[in-house]
Amino acid sequence: MASSNKTPTINDVARAAGVSKKTVSRVINRSALLKQDTRKKVEAVIAELGYVPNPQARALALRRNFLLGLLHDNPNAQTVLNFQEGVLDAIRDTEFALVVRPVDRHSPKMLEDIRHFLEQQRLYGVLILPPISENDELAALCREMGCGYVRMGSAPLDDEEHIVASNDREMVESAVDYLVESGHRRIGIIKGPEGFRSALERSEGFMAAMRKHGLAVPAELVAQGTYRFESGLDAAGQLLDREQRPTAIFCSNDEMAAGALHAARQRKVSVPADLSIIGFDDSPIAAHIWPPLTTVGWPIREMAKAAALKLVAPADERAQDYIFPARLVQRQSVAPPPDKF
Amino acid sequence: MASSNKTPTINDVARAAGVSKKTVSRVINRSALLKQDTRKKVEAVIAELGYVPNPQARALALRRNFLLGLLHDNPNAQTVLNFQEGVLDAIRDTEFALVVRPVDRHSPKMLEDIRHFLEQQRLYGVLILPPISENDELAALCREMGCGYVRMGSAPLDDEEHIVASNDREMVESAVDYLVESGHRRIGIIKGPEGFRSALERSEGFMAAMRKHGLAVPAELVAQGTYRFESGLDAAGQLLDREQRPTAIFCSNDEMAAGALHAARQRKVSVPADLSIIGFDDSPIAAHIWPPLTTVGWPIREMAKAAALKLVAPADERAQDYIFPARLVQRQSVAPPPDKF
DNA sequence: TTGTACGCGTTATCAT
DNA sequence: ATGATAACGCGTACAA
Numbered sequence: 103m104a105s106s107n108k109t110p111t112i113n114d115v116a117r118a119a120g121v122s123k124k125t126v127s128r129v130i131n132r133s134a135l136l137k138q139d140t141r142k143k144v145e146a147v148i149a150e151l152g153y154v155p156n157p158q159a160r161a162l163a164l165r166r167n168f169l170l171g172l173l174h175d176n177p178n179a180q181t182v183l184n185f186q187e188g189v190l191d192a193i194r195d196t197e198f199a200l201v202v203r204p205v206d207r208h209s210p211k212m213l214e215d216i217r218h219f220l221e222q223q224r225l226y227g228v229l230i231l232p233p234i235s236e237n238d239e240l241a242a243l244c245r246e247m248g249c250g251y252v253r254m255g256s257a258p259l260d261d262e263e264h265i266v267a268s269n270d271r272e273m274v275e276s277a278v279d280y281l282v283e284s285g286h287r288r289i290g291i292i293k294g295p296e297g298f299r300s301a302l303e304r305s306e307g308f309m310a311a312m313r314k315h316g317l318a319v320p321a322e323l324v325a326q327g328t329y330r331f332e333s334g335l336d337a338a339g340q341l342l343d344r345e346q347r348p349t350a351i352f353c354s355n356d357e358m359a360a361g362a363l364h365a366a367r368q369r370k371v372s373v374p375a376d377l378s379i380i381g382f383d384d385s386p387i388a389a390h391i392w393p394p395l396t397t398v399g400w401p402i403r404e405m406a407k408a409a410a411l412k413l414v415a416p417a418d419e420r421a422q423d424y425i426f427p428a429r430l431v432q433r434q435s436v437a438p439p440p441d442k443f
Numbered sequence: 444m445a446s447s448n449k450t451p452t453i454n455d456v457a458r459a460a461g462v463s464k465k466t467v468s469r470v471i472n473r474s475a476l477l478k479q480d481t482r483k484k485v486e487a488v489i490a491e492l493g494y495v496p497n498p499q500a501r502a503l504a505l506r507r508n509f510l511l512g513l514l515h516d517n518p519n520a521q522t523v524l525n526f527q528e529g530v531l532d533a534i535r536d537t538e539f540a541l542v543v544r545p546v547d548r549h550s551p552k553m554l555e556d557i558r559h560f561l562e563q564q565r566l567y568g569v570l571i572l573p574p575i576s577e578n579d580e581l582a583a584l585c586r587e588m589g590c591g592y593v594r595m596g597s598a599p600l601d602d603e604e605h606i607v608a609s610n611d612r613e614m615v616e617s618a619v620d621y622l623v624e625s626g627h628r629r630i631g632i633i634k635g636p637e638g639f640r641s642a643l644e645r646s647e648g649f650m651a652a653m654r655k656h657g658l659a660v661p662a663e664l665v666a667q668g669t670y671r672f673e674s675g676l677d678a679a680g681q682l683l684d685r686e687q688r689p690t691a692i693f694c695s696n697d698e699m700a701a702g703a704l705h706a707a708r709q710r711k712v713s714v715p716a717d718l719s720i721i722g723f724d725d726s727p728i729a730a731h732i733w734p735p736l737t738t739v740g741w742p743i744r745e746m747a748k749a750a751a752l753k754l755v756a757p758a759d760e761r762a763q764d765y766i767f768p769a770r771l772v773q774r775q776s777v778a779p780p781p782d783k784f
Numbered sequence: 785t786t787g788t789a790c791g792c793g794t795t796a797t798c799a800t
Numbered sequence: 801a802t803g804a805t806a807a808c809g810c811g812t813a814c815a816a
Binding site: 121122123124135137140159161163164 | 785786787788792793794
Binding site for chain 1: 808809810811812
């Protein structure tokens with residue numbers, strides 16, 4: 103018989119169905135103007151033969167492929183992976199696939215590397231994770247190359263169709279509200295690294311909230327971190343070694359909060375009895391340290407899904423959102439301040 | 444002039460260089476039989492025009508693309524991400540790209556989904572992470588579909604060219620050796636979930652080591668976990684509530700070890716003074732909990748790199764290794780047992 | 785509503 | 801050592 107063991111092509115389907123390949127093509131692409139009979143017949147043959155359109159050939163003919171890229175230089179593995187899952191949620195049962203591309207934001211050749219990557223792979227579009235999503239040159243590069251892009255950020259730093267953002271600033275404000283309601287007045291902050299928009303948003307949110315409550319933030323209550331565990335350890339150490347130490351510390355991410363917890367333990371400062379700590383991210387570590395960390399969680403997966411939809415189905419109503427509310431996750435690292443304060 | 448603003452094709456290069464496109468193709472593909480002059484000339488034109496071959500067209504003509512797939516259903520984000528980095532190390536500066544595909548091993552449609560994925564994307568090959576890498580049906584599917592594959596596992600469960608494996612069993616033995624040298628005799632184990640090869644390897648390594656040292660492992664020293672934090676909490680709780688509790692616990696992964704640490708803290712059992720704990724994986728959490736966890740680390744990134752090379756450059760000497768030694772990472776969760784024992 | 789002829793950018797065959 | 805021509809599998813213009 104005619105059927106070989108090779109995978110069937112559109113021609114095989116056309117021949118078996120007794121139609122032209124254009125008709126098959128129309129069926130695949132859901133063209134409106136097709137007789138029901140024809141459609142049914144072709145669909146039956148497709149099912150029978152187990153025909154799957156060749157994406158490479160489609161890509162060639164359509165002059166665009168069906169690959170979404172994920173550009174990231176994110177130190178937080180869980181964030182990246184959750185984002186990947188979210189993108190997959192969006193492109194499941196479509197012909198799109200996700201190709202990942204970790205980059206090195208410290209490399210002077212970063213933009214050049216990415217340019218080469220985009221040229222070579224001719225991606226349908228790219229999703230960009232913080233912190234490199236904050237790089238405006240990168241966004242400009244995408245535009246220049248005609249590559250769709252959506253950035254993920256902690257503030258709306260691009261047009262609606264090019265951004266999914268969390269409301270970090272607001273959320274830090276509610277975190278501070280919560281500390282103040284618990285009775286804290288002397289609240290310290292461990293900032294994230296300079297040059298990170300998220301770090302800026304979080305520290306400005308903190309300052310705004312303190313101002314709102316009429317609370318002072320002297321320099322001795324402010325410490326600089328790098329988002330890494332060790333920096334949290336150091337920075338919290340400084341704060342706790344002040345003559346009058348804070349009764350609560352807001353840490354700009356969970357990893358530093360974990361470091362702060364260590365610093366407290368080393369100094370026999372009990373959390374949350376003597377010191378309250380709030381983190382940011384709701385990463386897995388938050389639930390797995392002691393005491394379980396009260397933190398701010400943001401809906402990465404939903405954001406990723408929306409970001410991918412902005413690229414592959416811009417008209418979809420689920421692709422319209424661009425600000426995603428974070429929420430306070432209350433666990434056990436916050437309590438009222440000790441009596442003496 | 445002739446040059447439009449579109450990206451140049453092989454035809455443009457051929458015309459500009461005054462050769463046929465086949466010659467250009469030969470230059471790209473490093474054909475041996477080419478006059479040096481011609482090669483130089485063409486290469487100059489390629490550089491000048493900024494020509495980049497279109498991978499979709501190549502894929503179509505060659506009947507295979509340059510996409511590597513990563514199939515995973517791994518609960519550990521850092522493991523997956525490290526693996527991705529390792530693969531990227533291998534394919535950097537090549538035309539290959541990495542597409543990721545999380546799968547759901549509990550879904551009855553898993554194999555069917557993967558089949559559809561492979562049919563549709565026509566991948567060059569796939570890398571498979573544990574635990575689904577232990578699924579022999581999946582490997583058979585890859586073979587059937589003519590898709591290259593390399594599995595990552597905790598034991599050599601396939602041919603050399605299809606596996607990269609760590610030596611979990613041996614490593615657990617040295618972990619136990621270390622505990623015994625520190626003076627421990629009553630050593631408990633929290634096993635990983637049944638059906639996981641890694642869990643089996645680790646628990647058998649444990650049993651073998653204990654036997655070697657002439658140490659008994661009564662049922663009361665064995666607890667069952669699921670690799671999740673909560674299960675470590677529960678399982679360690681059981682062990683610690685025995686009439687005669689162990690002085691050391693080997694946990695089959697770090698996440699459960701973190702849970703065990705919590706269980707100890709809840710019972711005012713001090714680690715490592717009253718109880719020693721060893722984990723497995725050397726995941727980030729190991730360094731970020733208190734006390735920092737002594738654990739077994741394996742070279743994921745190197746394994747990933749080797750796995751990818753097995754697919755894209757099987758002749759490369761770096762692609763020949765298939766067993767990768769893990770090593771004991773000593774931190775602060777192990778000490779000699781308390782005196783009364 | 786459906787079919788014919790051709791183009792997408794590359795590689796392979798077989799000449800020369 | 802190099803070139804003409806035909807694939808590869810699909811989409812589109814235009815005709816029927």
